[in-house]
Amino acid sequence: MRFLPLALLASPLLAATHEVDSPEGLSAALRNLKAGDVVRIAPGDYPAGHFVTGIADLTIEASDAAKPPHFKGGKEAWHFTRCPGLTLRNLKVSGQSANGINLDDGGERGKPVAKTLIEGVTVSDIGPTGNFDGIKCSGLTDLVIRDCEISGWGGQAIDFVGCSKALITGCVFTGKPGYSQHTGPQFKGGSEDIVIEKCRFKDAGQRPVQAGGSTGLDFFRPPGAKYEARRITIRDNVIEGGMCAAAFTGVDGAEFTGNTVKNPEKWIFRILQETKEEGFTPCRNVLVKDNSFVFQRAKVRDETNIGPDTSPETFRFENNRWLAEDKPSASTPKLPVEEAGGTYGKP
Template identity: 45%
Template sequence: MRHNILLFLVFGILTASFSLSDTRAEDVVVHNVTELRQALNGARAGHVIRIAPGRYPGGQSAAGLQGTADAPIRITALDLADPPVFEGGGNAFHFSSVSHIVVESLVLSGSQYNGINIDDGGKSDRPSHHVVLKGLTVRDIGSGGNHDGIKLSGLKDFKVENCRLSNWGKGGSAIDMVGCHQGEILNCTFFGSEDDAGNGVQAKGGSSEIRILGCRFDNVGSRGVNLGGSTGLPFFRPIDAPFEARNIAVEDCVFLGSPAPIAFVGVDGAKVRHNTIYLPGKYVVRILQENTNERFVKCRNGVIERNLIIFDPARMGSTTNVGPNTMPETFGYVDNAWFSTDQRGRKPRHEIREEKGVTDRIPIFVDRDGGDLRQSRDSPTREYGSRADTALTPSR
């Protein structure tokens, strides 16, 4: 009996020892590209890959990473105060056919085409899913072409959170989504140039159920958000989608500059609510149809509601640019507050219907010249515009 008890205790100790060893193996620290590639190739559900501080070459890739809801695969910085920097490469990282992965707290710089590229491996019926990108810094990507900071193609159930992007390709987007569904872009910051032809965030190629929340767009290019776009027919997901984008929401964001902060382009339903739009360069909204294939619905069903828009009448003749092959009668401004910088209570000119617009209130900001667009407690327009302090305050 005593012998059996002793064997049981020894077996228990060995089992616990093996369990601890397995747990340690799931949390690996890498110091160079060779170790990183080995860790990616061997990554399984629950594994955490911590990358030591330093500079690493871009061009890293992995396919088929499969975490689980309870045990995602995490790729992160060892030291959050000194994140690793990945430089160069076509893409700093390229992930294909993945699920339940988290990529966080990395710096991606100087890639030739995209900072990070995640796709479905060309299997449009099997999207990558449950992907989280968090706390990434993506900068100086591409050149004058269609090069994106974050490129997502064929994703479902995903989140891009607390990321900071600057200087992507002049013809690209900070975040470009093609055939993506049920995703959130949350509390991100974008820095660009009004001289660029690109966009801040774009959702096209049959994308649906996308929410852009609490983000700050600082002179990000010709269009702050491009809700829809123009996609080649083979790249739609689903392949037969009759719209570029559907059911898109933009809420609690801040837009500074840009010729057109908001563009509806071949979209079938979108809401733009509670945003602060400061000194748009030419228009507040554009309504366009760039993909004129007969299967597509005309751009329709957009609501612009309870936003605070500060505009310079010398720069903006009309709030809205309406292109051909669209349905402008299905769009409307609803209960927005407009403030003209000449302080004359000037009512802007619209090309679409307006309901309950306010023009006789002067907003009071914490530090408008310094870029802090939080409103004081006694601001007459406090119930309009963004409610997200992270978007309203400048971050450098």
């Protein structure tokens, strides 16, 4: 009987590390991928348009974290379909006309793709207008996006459609003139158990954070979900500028806690219902607690923009600090329910 060496038993039998230093070398590596492979890419400029399907436990990363490879132009820089255990680390993409990076479940809406890590990735200049996203994720679970930077996009900075058990942490979102930037991070289409924390937003679009959204019924994950999003936590972020700080759009349960909001352009919150199919829950059950809001009363005439078919009476406001810098005496907000323990007009 022939026995395998212990070293082979301890690691994937066919996994390999591909050291890449040219576009041709990258193409060759991607043609020969196996489960568990690592692709390390040297500094330099590379074309976009890379598609990977059905490879598990794949890592694609810079060989030098301080000098990430730069994927320029094209329609999409990278598109991954049904790649569980995927890691993307220290990459730079820019100038795509559609999405920067796209990850999906291949349309198998009842079979989410597990365990994705996106870390130290920079995405910029996407679109510039229309429904085109910096990072688009559909049907993923156990997802972490950490220490990434996204600047200038058309649709969403990050778009989650039917994603669950996800964390976005330590990221920076910066809007640019000339880009439509409908929302920053958005969680919709049946998304649930999402945390976005310790991020910084600067002029990050019409809705810098959107819990919920508007999704065609054929795209919900899981199929048959009756909520755009639920159990969304937005905490310990700094949100400066933008049309508002956050929009709650068809969300069934969310928390907005410990955030610092500075100088929104028109409102602080929007409470909306854009999916109105039979049986869908109205926007409801949001806790707003322990935040600091600094704004200009000349711009913010109403703190909350409330649309029809919502349940603003289910919102709770607790222990927030409100300051209209240009008119401190007018700092007390007009809210859909009475706040508990708020502080008004003090720096």
